[in-house]
Amino acid sequence: xxxxxxxxxxxxxxxxxxxxxxxxxxxxxxxxxxxxxxxxxxxxxxxxxxxxxxxxxxxxxxxxxxxxxxxxxxxxxxxxxxxxxxxxxxxxxxxxxxxxxxxxxxxxxxxxxxxxxxxxxxxxxxxxxxxxxxxxxxxxxxxxxxxxxxxxxxxxxxxxxxxxxxxxxxxxxxxxxxxxxxxxxxxxxxxxxxxxxxxxxxxxxxxxxxxxxxxxxxxxxxxxxxxxxx
Amino acid sequence: xxxxxxxxxxxxxxxxxxxxxxxxxxxxxxxxxxxxxxxxxxxxxxxxxxxxxxxxxxxxxxxxxxxxxxxxxxxxxxxxxxxxxxxxxxxxxxxxxxxxxxxxxxxxxxxxxxxxxxxxxxxxxxxxxxxxxxxxxxxxxxxxxxxxxxxxxxxxxxxxxxxxxxxxxxxxxxxxxxxxxxxxxxxxxxxxxxxxxxxxxxxxxxxxxxxxxxxxxxxxxxxxxxxxxx
DNA sequence: TTAATAGTGTCTCTCAGACATTATCAC
DNA sequence: GTGATAATGTCTGAGAGACACTATTAA
Numbered sequence: 001x002x003x004x005x006x007x008x009x010x011x012x013x014x015x016x017x018x019x020x021x022x023x024x025x026x027x028x029x030x031x032x033x034x035x036x037x038x039x040x041x042x043x044x045x046x047x048x049x050x051x052x053x054x055x056x057x058x059x060x061x062x063x064x065x066x067x068x069x070x071x072x073x074x075x076x077x078x079x080x081x082x083x084x085x086x087x088x089x090x091x092x093x094x095x096x097x098x099x100x101x102x103x104x105x106x107x108x109x110x111x112x113x114x115x116x117x118x119x120x121x122x123x124x125x126x127x128x129x130x131x132x133x134x135x136x137x138x139x140x141x142x143x144x145x146x147x148x149x150x151x152x153x154x155x156x157x158x159x160x161x162x163x164x165x166x167x168x169x170x171x172x173x174x175x176x177x178x179x180x181x182x183x184x185x186x187x188x189x190x191x192x193x194x195x196x197x198x199x200x201x202x203x204x205x206x207x208x209x210x211x212x213x214x215x216x217x218x219x220x221x222x223x224x225x226x227x228x229x230x
Numbered sequence: 231x232x233x234x235x236x237x238x239x240x241x242x243x244x245x246x247x248x249x250x251x252x253x254x255x256x257x258x259x260x261x262x263x264x265x266x267x268x269x270x271x272x273x274x275x276x277x278x279x280x281x282x283x284x285x286x287x288x289x290x291x292x293x294x295x296x297x298x299x300x301x302x303x304x305x306x307x308x309x310x311x312x313x314x315x316x317x318x319x320x321x322x323x324x325x326x327x328x329x330x331x332x333x334x335x336x337x338x339x340x341x342x343x344x345x346x347x348x349x350x351x352x353x354x355x356x357x358x359x360x361x362x363x364x365x366x367x368x369x370x371x372x373x374x375x376x377x378x379x380x381x382x383x384x385x386x387x388x389x390x391x392x393x394x395x396x397x398x399x400x401x402x403x404x405x406x407x408x409x410x411x412x413x414x415x416x417x418x419x420x421x422x423x424x425x426x427x428x429x430x431x432x433x434x435x436x437x438x439x440x441x442x443x444x445x446x447x448x449x450x451x452x453x454x455x456x457x458x459x460x
Numbered sequence: 461t462t463a464a465t466a467g468t469g470t471c472t473c474t475c476a477g478a479c480a481t482t483a484t485c486a487c
Numbered sequence: 488g489t490g491a492t493a494a495t496g497t498c499t500g501a502g503a504g505a506c507a508c509t510a511t512t513a514a
Contacts, residue, residue, distance in 0.1 A: 392467085432464070432465080
């Protein structure tokens with residue numbers, strides 16, 4: 001059946017994005033195996049036809065194995081392929097990107113994992129395979145999707161304030177937003193619900209704490225599945 | 231090297247979309263080989279690691295082989311995978327979609343190719359593999375991208391009038407558009423240029439004929455490559 | 461002249477941003 | 488009270504849609 005089909009390597013790669021010090025960062029791991037052993041690269045791995053239901057499952061498995069992060073916004077990005085991207089031969093990589101609150105990743109920082117600012121061109125370009133291009137595509141996608149969608153909330157912890165959320169939007173979009181308009185939009189999106197407790201930073205009026213409505217979080221992941229099948 | 235990787239089938243599938251009688255149609259081909267020989271399905275084929283530079287090249291090859299269409303807007307849609315979608319085994323299909331003017335496809339209609347309206351649920355659902363889901367995702371993508379991008383012009387021949395173009399937008403978006411606003415938008419997009427000749431349908435004022443500016447068409451395909459890598 | 465569609469001028473209403481004001485905390 | 492930030496009320500300007508009007512053809 002598979003007559004003239006010399007083995008094509010099927011892999012998945014993960015772009016884990018988080019917000020650190022008001023900058024978008026990507027998680028890179030030091031490779032333990034060849035090729036490019038020792039280099040800092042995106043986490044990834046082979047697709048296992050026996051144990052993975054589909055490439056999304058493979059991506060979730062890699063996420064669990066490398067980060068023990070159980071839940072996050074995860075969406076298919078694009079598929080990268082060709083003879084040159086992997087020295088082992090002609091390969092296909094289905095890339096996924098995830099948005100993760102910093103708290104879930106900060107604990108993993110160490111000799112095996114680093115967070116690299118996506119604007120750090122030299123660090124990003126130093127990545128092996130075509131991972132620089134994958135990161136670039138992921139950042140582009142997140143920025144494009146951020147304008148008043150619910151995407152950015154996945155970069156914050158469960159509870160957050162509106163000024164915090166606005167700061168996330170401003171970081172992703174790269175421009176300041178009007179406070180009144182931002183709040184109007186958030187209100188009509190009806191995505192958030194107040195959390196009775198309050199927070200405070202310093203000696204000033206405390207901000208109302210919000211959380212994403214459960215229905216909305218579910219609806220989002222459902223709709224993103226409708227767009228991106230696996 | 232490839233120790234525990236039982237062969238994964240790598241294929242590409244093509245969603246060829248066109249506009250026929252004011253409705254979006256998808257080109258389906260009658261399969262000659264098993265599985266599902268005789269069924270109407272999306273054109274597709276194996277990725278050939280020897281001859282295809284990447285999956286996009288494979289998609290272009292399939293496009294040429296099946297339709298002899300040389301140029302069209304072609305963009306990666308998403309990758310579909312899993313053990314159940316192809317009876318031959320665990321498979322990956324990188325799906326691409328293309329927008330093609332009707333003239334380029336109409337000549338191919340016949341015993342081997344049909345154009346199916348995308349709203350024709352029974353015909354779409356009758357497709358083998360997971361092609362119904364792929365078509366649905368492609369239609370969704372085109373509709374999402376259509377609001378005042380240059381995408382819809384690829385569904386028209388080289389020369390067209392503004393009322394024709396507005397009708398395309400209205401078909402894709404599924405709602406009537408304001409004529410004045412539409413023209414204002416088109417003017418500020420600065421995407422079109424007048425073609426000296428004029429056209430006419432009946433006994434009324436003839437419409438100005440337009441074509442897409444070359445720079446703009448090129449810029450579009452470049453940027454879409456930046457987004458969707460291959 | 462009439463019918464039919466192409467194309468434009470203009471008014472209005474809506475919505476987003478600017479600005480100002482009030483609210484609430486620590487000190 | 489003072490200073491700092493949160494939250495809201497209100498005004499205004501830009502832009503999109505509604506409508507009316509003019510333009511140009513065939514019959």
